[in-house]
Amino acid sequence: MDLNIPRAFEEARPGAHELYREHVGPMWAKMLRTIGFDRQWVRGKGPYLWDEDGVRYLDFMSGWGVFNFGRAHPAISRALTEVLAADLPNWAAFDTPPLAALLAEELTRGLPGLDRVYFCNSGTEATEAAIKFARVATGKHGMVYLNRAFHGLTTGALAVNGDAAFREGFEPSLPTGVEVDVNDYAGLERAFAAGDIALFIFEPIQGKGVYIPEDDFLRKAEELCRRHGALLVCDEVQTGLGRTGKPFAFEWVEGLQPDIVLISKALSGGYVPVGAMVTRADVHEAMYTSMDQGVRHACTFGMGDLAMAAGLASLRVLDEEDLAGNATRIGGMIREGLEAMMPRFEFMSAVRQRGLMIGIEFGEPRALGLRGAWSTTHRISPDLFAQAIVIPLFDDHRILTQVAGHHMDVVKLLPPLNITEADAEWFLEGFEKTMEALHRFPGPVWELVKRLGKHAVAARI
Numbered sequence: 186m187d188l189n190i191p192r193a194f195e196e197a198r199p200g201a202h203e204l205y206r207e208h209v210g211p212m213w214a215k216m217l218r219t220i221g222f223d224r225q226w227v228r229g230k231g232p233y234l235w236d237e238d239g240v241r242y243l244d245f246m247s248g249w250g251v252f253n254f255g256r257a258h259p260a261i262s263r264a265l266t267e268v269l270a271a272d273l274p275n276w277a278a279f280d281t282p283p284l285a286a287l288l289a290e291e292l293t294r295g296l297p298g299l300d301r302v303y304f305c306n307s308g309t310e311a312t313e314a315a316i317k318f319a320r321v322a323t324g325k326h327g328m329v330y331l332n333r334a335f336h337g338l339t340t341g342a343l344a345v346n347g348d349a350a351f352r353e354g355f356e357p358s359l360p361t362g363v364e365v366d367v368n369d370y371a372g373l374e375r376a377f378a379a380g381d382i383a384l385f386i387f388e389p390i391q392g393k394g395v396y397i398p399e400d401d402f403l404r405k406a407e408e409l410c411r412r413h414g415a416l417l418v419c420d421e422v423q424t425g426l427g428r429t430g431k432p433f434a435f436e437w438v439e440g441l442q443p444d445i446v447l448i449s450k451a452l453s454g455g456y457v458p459v460g461a462m463v464t465r466a467d468v469h470e471a472m473y474t475s476m477d478q479g480v481r482h483a484c485t486f487g488m489g490d491l492a493m494a495a496g497l498a499s500l501r502v503l504d505e506e507d508l509a510g511n512a513t514r515i516g517g518m519i520r521e522g523l524e525a526m527m528p529r530f531e532f533m534s535a536v537r538q539r540g541l542m543i544g545i546e547f548g549e550p551r552a553l554g555l556r557g558a559w560s561t562t563h564r565i566s567p568d569l570f571a572q573a574i575v576i577p578l579f580d581d582h583r584i585l586t587q588v589a590g591h592h593m594d595v596v597k598l599l600p601p602l603n604i605t606e607a608d609a610e611w612f613l614e615g616f617e618k619t620m621e622a623l624h625r626f627p628g629p630v631w632e633l634v635k636r637l638g639k640h641a642v643a644a645r646i
């Protein structure tokens with residue numbers, strides 16, 4: 186075979202944007218070009234990406250939270266190479282794969298009270314599994330979820346998505362869910378009182394906006410689940426594996442005991458898609474009640490040797506390199522740096538941080554000129570302001586960050602957990618300069634906002 190993948194990558198690169206636009210996603214390609222994010226990445230290593238001109242970028246987005254261990258971690262990469270070299274049987278299908286058994290043992294060891302794992306290939310599949318297992322285990326159907334929640338985009342997961350923008354256009358056919366505002370204790374009681382609730386699903390820190398529910402609110406949800414015979418489903422797809430400074434973010438809430446924990450993203454090691462739903466034996470057994478029910482819930486690609494090896498190597502790296510500890514240390518340093526800037530920069534209104542999951546919220550300033558700029562920006566589009574920070578961070582300081590969700594003035598930081606103090610300083614310096622420019626009105630950042638605004642009106646980005 187004359188297919189040489191690195192050569193194919195190189196040869197396709199110059200025309201890749203057009204080819205992608207033609208055959209994969211014209212709107213996505215257009216959006217990237219509009220905001221100037223249409224770089225051609227040629228290499229990734231640790232927390233860095235390199236573009237075609239050899240310029241190094243600091244990746245504080247980690248592919249939506251996949252790269253807890255950075256790109257191309259040598260230990261994870263070696264584990265995968267070993268699997269390929271070993272000609273393991275992989276997907277024999279009528280088998281009990283050893284690597285899956287090992288990974289399940291490791292995952293359950295880290296989650297006392299839970300003893301079974303259902304493996305799949307993505308976060309949304311883990312959510313789908315939770316919905317089905319919870320329904321069959323409780324004999325109930327209703328689902329309680331939180332405003333701004335994100336658990337994936339397949340139809341079951343969409344039914345517990347707390348952002349109308351994602352649900353719009355698909356609604357009448359979705360399973361029914363009841364939405365509750367974060368920390369609305371009375372709303373939570375009402376949702377359960379309606380009856381027939383199979384589960385309450387939550388992110389211990391919400392990916393959209395980096396909002397952290399109160400500990401007592403989650404304890405209340407647990408208590409209501411117990412009282413009404415529902416299951417507490419904790420979505421750790423983004424927050425798991427050290428991201429928040431603990432192996433799992435729900436551990437910040439003392440005594441909280443989920444019935445189901447969902448894991449994906451970082452478990453892939455940044456290489457092989459994987460998802461896992463971890464639960465109690467009795468919940469699991471409600472699904473598989475007899476031998477002819479063995480594939481009542483199943484998927485072809487679950488438990489692949491490469492995915493399982495990536496998971497095993499990832500857990501080992503997390504532990505051996507004390508990445509949760511590093512997340513606490515460097516995350517604390519970034520938070521302190523940001524908070525020290527707040528008195529100088531009126532647009533900054535809050536910093537929410539646990540480990541290396543950080544949200545920077547912006548709000549209306551006091552100074553008259555800046556206030557005018559704020560309200561004009563929001564009149565044009567409620568999504569525009571945060572872009573005015575993410576774009577200069579990228580263009581001028583080579584730092585990749587993201588807007589934390591629809592219609593919010595929040596920028597999210599999700600760097601790899603093994604970043605150094607020097608990386609944190611790179612970010613803090615870039616952010617400070619971006620803030621200085623933003624607080625100069627009129628100025629170049631506001632020219633950018635005006636330009637983007639025109640596109641927003643024309644293309645509704």
Ligand SMILES: Cc1ncc(COP(=O)(O)O)c(C=O)c1O
Binds near residue numbers: 337392421422424
């Ligand atoms: C908390 C959470 N749950 C579920 C998902 C869905 O994961 P996937 O994109 O792998 O389907 C995501 C994805 O961003 C997520 O952040």
